[in-house]
Amino acid sequence: MNPDYAAQDVLRCQRCETPEPPYHCDLCQIDLCNVCAGKHLYNESGEHKVLPIKEQWSPPNLFKCPNHPLKQYELHCKQCDSPICSQCASTEHKGHNFVDMIKNLEGKKKALQRDLQELEKSIYPTHQKAASNIPVQRADVRKHAETLTTALNKQREALLTEINSIFKGMQSEIDDMQHKSMDELKKREDEITQRISEISQSVQSLKQLLDSKNFYRISAYSSKNVKLRNLPPKLIFSFPTFSPQKVSKNRLHQLIGSLSVFSITLEKREQEYRIKDTEAGSCLRPLMEVPHILRTVNTRYNYLQNVSCLDDEKIWTRGRDNIIRLYNLQGELLKSIKTDSGNVPEDIAVTRQGAALVYADYGNRTVNMVKNSQTETTINLNGWFQAWKPRAVCSTSSGDLLVVVDSNNDSQTKVIRYTGSTEKHSIQYDPQNQPLYSHGGTKHVTENKNLDVCVADYKAGAVVVVDSTTKFRFRYTSPSSSESSFHPAGITTDSQGRILTADCNNHHIHIVDRDGHFLRYIDNCGLHSPWGLCVDSSDNLFVVEYDTDKVTNIQYTY
Numbered sequence: 001m002n003p004d005y006a007a008q009d010v011l012r013c014q015r016c017e018t019p020e021p022p023y024h025c026d027l028c029q030i031d032l033c034n035v036c037a038g039k040h041l042y043n044e045s046g047e048h049k050v051l052p053i054k055e056q057w058s059p060p061n062l063f064k065c066p067n068h069p070l071k072q073y074e075l076h077c078k079q080c081d082s083p084i085c086s087q088c089a090s091t092e093h094k095g096h097n098f099v100d101m102i103k104n105l106e107g108k109k110k111a112l113q114r115d116l117q118e119l120e121k122s123i124y125p126t127h128q129k130a131a132s133n134i135p136v137q138r139a140d141v142r143k144h145a146e147t148l149t150t151a152l153n154k155q156r157e158a159l160l161t162e163i164n165s166i167f168k169g170m171q172s173e174i175d176d177m178q179h180k181s182m183d184e185l186k187k188r189e190d191e192i193t194q195r196i197s198e199i200s201q202s203v204q205s206l207k208q209l210l211d212s213k214n215f216y217r218i219s220a221y222s223s224k225n226v227k228l229r230n231l232p233p234k235l236i237f238s239f240p241t242f243s244p245q246k247v248s249k250n251r252l253h254q255l256i257g258s259l260s261v262f263s264i265t266l267e268k269r270e271q272e273y274r275i276k277d278t279e280a281g282s283c284l285r286p287l288m289e290v291p292h293i294l295r296t297v298n299t300r301y302n303y304l305q306n307v308s309c310l311d312d313e314k315i316w317t318r319g320r321d322n323i324i325r326l327y328n329l330q331g332e333l334l335k336s337i338k339t340d341s342g343n344v345p346e347d348i349a350v351t352r353q354g355a356a357l358v359y360a361d362y363g364n365r366t367v368n369m370v371k372n373s374q375t376e377t378t379i380n381l382n383g384w385f386q387a388w389k390p391r392a393v394c395s396t397s398s399g400d401l402l403v404v405v406d407s408n409n410d411s412q413t414k415v416i417r418y419t420g421s422t423e424k425h426s427i428q429y430d431p432q433n434q435p436l437y438s439h440g441g442t443k444h445v446t447e448n449k450n451l452d453v454c455v456a457d458y459k460a461g462a463v464v465v466v467d468s469t470t471k472f473r474f475r476y477t478s479p480s481s482s483e484s485s486f487h488p489a490g491i492t493t494d495s496q497g498r499i500l501t502a503d504c505n506n507h508h509i510h511i512v513d514r515d516g517h518f519l520r521y522i523d524n525c526g527l528h529s530p531w532g533l534c535v536d537s538s539d540n541l542f543v544v545e546y547d548t549d550k551v552t553n554i555q556y557t558y
Contacts, residue, residue, distance in 0.1 A: 015040075025050050076104035078292040097524065099290060107289070111558050114286075155257060170242075177240065184235055191232045199228050285496060285539055287511065291522050291556035294540060297331045299551060304544035306490070306532040307551055308350045308357075315534070315542060315551060316357055318348050324359060324370075329553065340368065340375050347444065351395040358401065360390035367393055367403055367418075379421050381405060392455075396447045400424065403445075404455060410440035415453060427453060430472045436464050444490050444532075449497040450514055456491035456501050463488050463501050465516065474516035478503070490533035490544075494557070502530040504546060509533070511556070525554055 011031055013021040018033035025032060025040060032040055037050050063073045063083070071085035075098040083101055084093050202224055209217060245251070301319030308316045310326065314334065318324045322342050326335040339345055343363035350357055356371040358378070367379035367390050379401070381388040388405040391413070396402060401418045414428035414437070430436050437443065441459030448454055451468035463476040476499070478486035488501040488510070497514035500522075508523035509530060522541070529546040536542070541554045 022052060023050050024052075073101050075099065076101045078290065081292075097290075097292070114558060159256060173240070181237060188232055188235055195228065195232065202228065285494075285557035287520060288556055288558060290524060291554050293525050294553040294555050295329060297327055297329060297551040297553065299325065299327060299331070299549050300333065301325075301549045303546060304532065304549060304551065305546065306345075306348045307534050307542045307544045308348050309534050309536045309542065310350055310354045310357075312536045312538065312540075316348055316350060317544065317551065318345050318359070319549075320344060324348055324357065327551075337370055337373075337375075340377075341366075346390060347392040349394045349401075352397065352399060358393055358395060360393045360403065362389050362391065365389050367401065379403065379418055391443045392445045394445050394447060397451070402447060402453060404437075404443045406440055413437040413439050413443070415445060415455060425470060427466055427470045436466070436472065442489065444488075446491050446493055448493045448499065448514055449495065452514065454491055454493065454499055456488035458487045458489055458504075461486045461488070463491065463499065463512070463516075465499075476501075476510075476512055476516045476518075478510075479518040489531045489546075492533040492535050492541075494535050494539040495537075496539075496557075500533055500535070500541065502533055502543065504529050504531060509541070509543065522554060522556055525552060527552065 011021060012019050013033040013036050014030040015032060015036040018036075021031040021033045021036075023032045023034070023037040024030070025037075028040075032050065041050055065071045065073055065085035065088060068085050068087045071087050073083040074086055075084050075089055076082070077084050077089075077093050078097045078099060080093065080096065084098070089096075089098055209221060212218070297315070299317055299319075301317065301321070303320045304317060305320070306316075306318045310316055314326055314328050316324060316326050322339045322344050324337045324339070324345060325333055326337075328334055337357065339359065339361060341361055341364045343361050345359040346362035347360045348357065349359075351369075356369045358367060358369050360367050365381040365387055366377045367381075369376050369378045379390075381390060387408045389408065390403050390405050392404040394402050396417075399419075403416050403418060404413065405416060406413050412428070413435070414426045416426045417424040428436060437455060437457050438460040441457070443458065444456045446454050448465075452465050452473060453468070453470075455464045457464055461477060465473045465476070467473055485505055486503060487505050489504045490502040492500050494500065498519065499510075499512040499514065501510050501512070503510055507527050507529065508521045509527070510521060511519045513519055527543060527545065528548070530543045531546040532544040534542050539557045541556055543552045543554060544550075545552070
């Protein structure tokens with residue numbers, strides 16, 4: 001098949017590219033137009049079996065049921081994802097949901113064609129582009145490392161110069177002290193030596209005088225001992241001391257400087273190519289005609305209310321107790337977190353890339369973040385003038401938090417955007433200065449791919465959407481007047497910008513496009529009182545039911 005035509009999702013003759021060929025050769029597995037089908041049968045051997053393309057899935061002997069040899073596969077069981085015969089449907093697959101096998105195979109073939117087209121036109125080129133960017137990043141890493149090394153060496157030279165200068169100055173002071181001390185000691189030594197000479201002379205003179213008989217000299221003797229008795233002044237040195245500062249890495253780092261924290265983050269890439277789907281509009285992942293259940297995760301709650309994906313393999317859940325629990329998709333409990341206040345959390349969310357868990361504590365009017373098992377109050381709504389109570393919370397693509405809050409007396413409701421703990425702006429009124437949201441009551445909030453803020457207002461029976469500048473866009477209500485009251489509970493959005501909201505009273509999920517137009521329901525998966533919603537990176541939907549303990553994982557896109 002010519003790949004230039006594949007994007008149109010139209011079957012073509014695999015010999016001449018004529019659109020919508022009516023025949024198919026079972027032996028060669030190719031589609032043929034009228035002319036090429038005749039040539040094919042004429043030119044090839046008689047073993048070729050050319051049939052109308054609508055009959056290409058006619059069950060041959062290969063499609064016989066191994067459990068019931070007299071029966072052929074006619075149906076496809078959605079729960080078991082396997083072909084079955086009519087007898088299987090009434091026995092071991094009784095109560096399951098079925099679809100016609102031929103219809104299922106045709107759908108699978110379309111999905112295969114879409115996957116092939118996506119691989120050739122999107123996935124392979126984008127991976128090639130990503131691979132070609134690695135050498136550029138590698139060179140960038142080397143450049144940054146060299147720049148840092150140069151700066152580090154420059155700082156080393158500057159510090160060594162200053163350190164050497166300081167040590168040289170101090171050594172000079174020591175040398176000067178030593179020189180002055182030696183000079184003073186020399187003076188004292190000379191004085192004492194002179195005095196000793198005088199004493200020796202006096203001793204000699206006195207001995208001679210004693211031995212003499214000269215009365216006159218003895219009578220004239222005058223003692224000099226008073227003068228010689230006093231020693232020269234003693235030198236007392238007050239030597240300086242050196243008090244070294246304790247050498248520690250922290251003090252040295254303060255002097256040297258520091259490197260900012262290095263990190264490697266994984267940024268989710270946006271697909272750069274979209275495939276046109278004639279049934280579901282222009283989107284990479286068209287909606288399935290019949291969504292099906294991938295798995296069911298049983299939890300330990302009696303009444304589930306929220307679910308939030310940590311990643312494609314783990315989900316955070318919360319119910320009517322004060323414990324938030326993390327499960328894998330096999331239903332194994334991985335972690336439990338108890339709220340600091342002991343209150344039941346009003347809502348939970350996971351920050352971008354799963355860095356932290358956020359929960360709203362309605363009772364003590366705070367929004368709290370749990371990271372590395374440590375809980376920290378991020379937003380405190382206990383104002384001195386007006387206290388607010390958090391109803392719902394979500395993390396945005398920019399890392400901000402959107403928090404739905406009620407006033408203390410439930411007379412006002414608004415959405416506040418926070419950067420960290422700082423209020424950025426609030427959303428409360430429409431262009432006519434009327435309240436956008438009902439006062440009080442259950443609400444959930446999410447951010448769409450186009451940065452719209454979407455609020456499911458249970459009490460008002462509407463999904464209210466404003467854009468990133470807080471400008472009102474639309475209000476979505478139920479498209480059917482025949483169903484009972486529409487009360488949207490949980491809300492989420494997928495990679496295509498579609499909005500999904502849980503219709504608790506009518507037991508199904510509404511799928512709405514980014515402009516508020518109803519697309520279809522998810523209503524064939526046995527849901528009862530669906531409440532909290534979230535989607536993983538593959539747009540697989542997780543649904544919690546208000547009156548059960550299970551989380552249902554549903555595939556609704558190809």
